[in-house]
Amino acid sequence: MRANGGNSVISGETSEPINARRTETLLFPALFRHNDLIAAMSTAENIPQKKLVNILNYLHFSESRLYVLLTHPDYPERTLIRVRHEPCSTDKLVCHWDQDCGDPDLERYNIPYLIVSYDQAVIIAPVRVLDARGSMMTLQLPEYGRLINERERPRFRCRNIEAEIWQQGFQAAGHLVDISDRAFRVHVAAKPPSSFSWFNTDETAMLRLHDGETTFYAAPCTAMYEERKVRGRDIVVTPLNDEEIKRFPPKVFRNPRLNSSTPLHVIFEHPLIKKKVQREIFDISNAGFSIRDDEKDVVLPPGLIIPEAAVLYAGVVKIGCTIQVVYRRRENDLIRFGFVILDMNVTNYKKLNLVLTTMGGGHAGTSNVVDTDELWEFFFDADFIYPQKYKALHTIKADFRNLYRKLYEESPEIANHFVYQKNGKIYGHIAMLRAYEKTWMVHHHAARPMGGKAAGLQVLKQLILYLNDLYRMPSANMDHVITYYRPGNRFPERIFGGFIDYINDPRHASLDRFSYLTFPPREAGGKLPDDWSVRDCTSSDFWEFEQFYRNSGGGLFSSVLMPEEGGGQPPLETVYSESGFIRRWRFHVLARHDVPQAFIIVEESDVGINLSSLLNGFKVFIIQPDLPPEILFSALSAMLGPDTSGSVSLLLYPAEYAETLSSGYESKNYLLWILNMQHADEYIDYLGRKYRIRVL
Structure with missing residues (x-):
C-alpha cells in the first residue's frame, strides 16, 4: 500500500475562502454524508492496531489532519470535525480540536469513530473517549480499524492553491479543495458586486488555479455540482477539453520521437497536490515526451503547467525544464500522458539534444565535442582563417586561443557549435552565437573535402534540427536567426538567399546589403x-x-x-x-x-x-x-x-x-540574412522542395 497523507477522499468539509475575514467561530464544519462508509465496515479489510498507529504517526509527520465523527442523541445528522493529533506509541491517541472548530460540549455529543483519509481510501476506527478537557481529548484505539476503498476515481486533496471562477462578468475567488482525473472541487465566495444568483451552471465558466504568483491551470469548464456552504459554495467543475489541448499551432516538420534503452525518467512535484512524481519516459523529442501510468496513481489534467520538472538520463544527467500536460489517452489498461516542454535554458537544451543524439545512434560523424587544436588546424586548412585575417589576429593569438577554449569547452549559455569529424579530424563546422537580445547569429560555417561527403551540409542539418524546437523556448531568446555572407558565395546564396525569393515576404525573411x-x-x-x-x-x-x-x-x-x-x-x-x-x-x-x-x-x-x-x-x-x-x-x-x-x-x-x-x-x-523563427517551417520546406535537403 502506498502512503499519501496529503490526499483526501472525505467530502463535505467546509473550507474558508483565502483571505476571507472570520466573523464567527465555526463549530460544525460539515455534515457527514457518507453513511454508506459506515455500512461498508462489516465487509471492509481489517487494519491491525500496530499498523494503524504507524499510519497515524506518518500522518502526524506529514502534518495531515484526522477527523472525528460526532453524533447528537436527539438528531439523526452526523458531523465531521477536524482534529490535530499527537504522536502515538500505545493504544491511546491524544487529539486537539482544530482551531476553526471551537470547543464542543462533549457531554451533549458522542464520538463513535475516528476517520482517517489515507492513500485514496478511508480508515474508520471505532473509538472511545477516555478523557476530554477543553480542546483536548484522549481516545482509546481499537484492536482493528477498517480500510474502505471509497472511490473508483481517486480524488486528491490540494493545499495552498487559490482558485478563481469567471463567467460573463461573474467573479468568485477561494481555493482548490481537491481534484480527480476529470474534475476540480473549489470552495469560492462571490466577489462583490457579483452574486451567486448570477452564476449559470448551464454555461461555460473559466477556472484559474494559482499560488498568487504562478498560474498552474486556466481553462474553460462546466459546473457539475454546486453546494451552498456557510461561507461561499463548493463547486465541482470539469474541463471542456479533458482529453487534449492545442498548445502551439501544428508544425509541418517535427523532430522525431525516440525511445530509450537507457533509463530515462521525469521528476517533478505536482503543483496542485504537492506530491513528488517520478515516472519512466515512454518516448521523447526536443519538444516533449510522454509517460504511461495507471489513472489511479496520478492526476494530470491536460493544460496543467508544471513549472519545475527534470528529465533524468541514466540516473546522472539532470535536465531542468517547464512542462505542460497536453493530452491523456487510454492505451489498454494504462493512460498515456503527453507533455510539451514550454521552456528550458540553453544549457539544458544542449544536454537534451546530446542525449537525443546519443539515443538516436548519432548522425554519423556529427558532434559538438571538439579538440580545439584540431579546430585551429581545420580553420587554417579550410582557408577560413586566410592570410589577411590571420595578420589582423596574430598579435592577440594567446587571447584568441583562450577565447575559443572557453567557447568550445565550457559550453556557455551564449553559444553552440556542431562539427562533422572522423577519427578526430574535423571536416565540417558551424557555430551560433547570441548576438542581440532575442537574436542568434549563425557563423563560421566551413568545410573541406571528405571523399565526396558534404560535411558542410551535414552540420547545417544538425543546426536546423537543433533550432527547430529551441526557438519556442522563452529562455532561448530566439525571435530571429541571422547570418552574414558575401555575394557570389554559391552555397549560402542558394541555401539562404534563395529562400528570400522563394518566400517573397520580408516579414518572414529578409536580406539587407551592407558595404x-x-x-x-x-x-x-x-x-x-x-x-x-x-x-x-x-x-x-x-x-x-x-x-x-x-x-x-x-x-x-x-x-x-x-x-x-x-x-x-x-x-x-x-x-x-x-x-x-x-x-x-x-x-x-x-x-x-x-x-x-x-x-x-x-x-x-x-x-x-x-x-x-x-x-x-x-x-x-x-x-x-x-x-x-x-x-x-x-x-x-x-x-x-x-x-x-x-x-x-x-x-x-x-x-x-x-x-x-x-x-x-x-x-x-x-x-545580412534574417529569418523570423515563427516561419522556420517554411524554410525547412524550402530546403526540401528546392534542393531535396531532408532535414527531418
Whole structure:
C-alpha cells in the first residue's frame, strides 16, 4: 500500500475562502454524508492496531489532519470535525480540536469513530473517549480499524492553491479543495458586486488555479455540482477539453520521437497536490515526451503547467525544464500522458539534444565535442582563417586561443557549435552565437573535402534540427536567426538567399546589403563643425529610424535591434559578462542642426569572437545620401576616443553610400540574412522542395 497523507477522499468539509475575514467561530464544519462508509465496515479489510498507529504517526509527520465523527442523541445528522493529533506509541491517541472548530460540549455529543483519509481510501476506527478537557481529548484505539476503498476515481486533496471562477462578468475567488482525473472541487465566495444568483451552471465558466504568483491551470469548464456552504459554495467543475489541448499551432516538420534503452525518467512535484512524481519516459523529442501510468496513481489534467520538472538520463544527467500536460489517452489498461516542454535554458537544451543524439545512434560523424587544436588546424586548412585575417589576429593569438577554449569547452549559455569529424579530424563546422537580445547569429560555417561527403551540409542539418524546437523556448531568446555572407558565395546564396525569393515576404525573411570596410581612426579624425553633433538616440529617433529603414527596402533588422519587451530576463550584456565575455552596443544619431543625418550603432564584443569582426565596430545607416564622408569619419573617430589603435570595422547601409568614398577606402559587400523563427517551417520546406535537403 502506498502512503499519501496529503490526499483526501472525505467530502463535505467546509473550507474558508483565502483571505476571507472570520466573523464567527465555526463549530460544525460539515455534515457527514457518507453513511454508506459506515455500512461498508462489516465487509471492509481489517487494519491491525500496530499498523494503524504507524499510519497515524506518518500522518502526524506529514502534518495531515484526522477527523472525528460526532453524533447528537436527539438528531439523526452526523458531523465531521477536524482534529490535530499527537504522536502515538500505545493504544491511546491524544487529539486537539482544530482551531476553526471551537470547543464542543462533549457531554451533549458522542464520538463513535475516528476517520482517517489515507492513500485514496478511508480508515474508520471505532473509538472511545477516555478523557476530554477543553480542546483536548484522549481516545482509546481499537484492536482493528477498517480500510474502505471509497472511490473508483481517486480524488486528491490540494493545499495552498487559490482558485478563481469567471463567467460573463461573474467573479468568485477561494481555493482548490481537491481534484480527480476529470474534475476540480473549489470552495469560492462571490466577489462583490457579483452574486451567486448570477452564476449559470448551464454555461461555460473559466477556472484559474494559482499560488498568487504562478498560474498552474486556466481553462474553460462546466459546473457539475454546486453546494451552498456557510461561507461561499463548493463547486465541482470539469474541463471542456479533458482529453487534449492545442498548445502551439501544428508544425509541418517535427523532430522525431525516440525511445530509450537507457533509463530515462521525469521528476517533478505536482503543483496542485504537492506530491513528488517520478515516472519512466515512454518516448521523447526536443519538444516533449510522454509517460504511461495507471489513472489511479496520478492526476494530470491536460493544460496543467508544471513549472519545475527534470528529465533524468541514466540516473546522472539532470535536465531542468517547464512542462505542460497536453493530452491523456487510454492505451489498454494504462493512460498515456503527453507533455510539451514550454521552456528550458540553453544549457539544458544542449544536454537534451546530446542525449537525443546519443539515443538516436548519432548522425554519423556529427558532434559538438571538439579538440580545439584540431579546430585551429581545420580553420587554417579550410582557408577560413586566410592570410589577411590571420595578420589582423596574430598579435592577440594567446587571447584568441583562450577565447575559443572557453567557447568550445565550457559550453556557455551564449553559444553552440556542431562539427562533422572522423577519427578526430574535423571536416565540417558551424557555430551560433547570441548576438542581440532575442537574436542568434549563425557563423563560421566551413568545410573541406571528405571523399565526396558534404560535411558542410551535414552540420547545417544538425543546426536546423537543433533550432527547430529551441526557438519556442522563452529562455532561448530566439525571435530571429541571422547570418552574414558575401555575394557570389554559391552555397549560402542558394541555401539562404534563395529562400528570400522563394518566400517573397520580408516579414518572414529578409536580406539587407551592407558595404564593409575598415578605417584607421587617427587618420580619419577631425573636429566636427559647430552645426554637427553626435547624441544618444531618443524614442522619436528610434521611430524615425524604423520609418527610414522600412521605406528604404529594409527587412527585419529593426526588429532585431528593438525586440518586443517581456520575459523578465537579464540583459544580454549581463549574460555575456557572467560567462566571462563582452557584448554590448549603443545607439547614436549624427545630426546637423539636431536633424538626424545618420544612425550609428557602436558594437563591442571580444576580439575574434566573430572572425570577420561583424560584432565589433560600427553599423551606420545613412539617412541623407549626400552626407560628407569626412563628417561621418570625424564623428566615428570622436566616438572611439584618442586611445584606439589599429583599424575599426564599419558596415554601411545602404551599401551604395560606399561609392561616395575616396579610393583610399576599399570596401566589400556583405549580405545580412534574417529569418523570423515563427516561419522556420517554411524554410525547412524550402530546403526540401528546392534542393531535396531532408532535414527531418
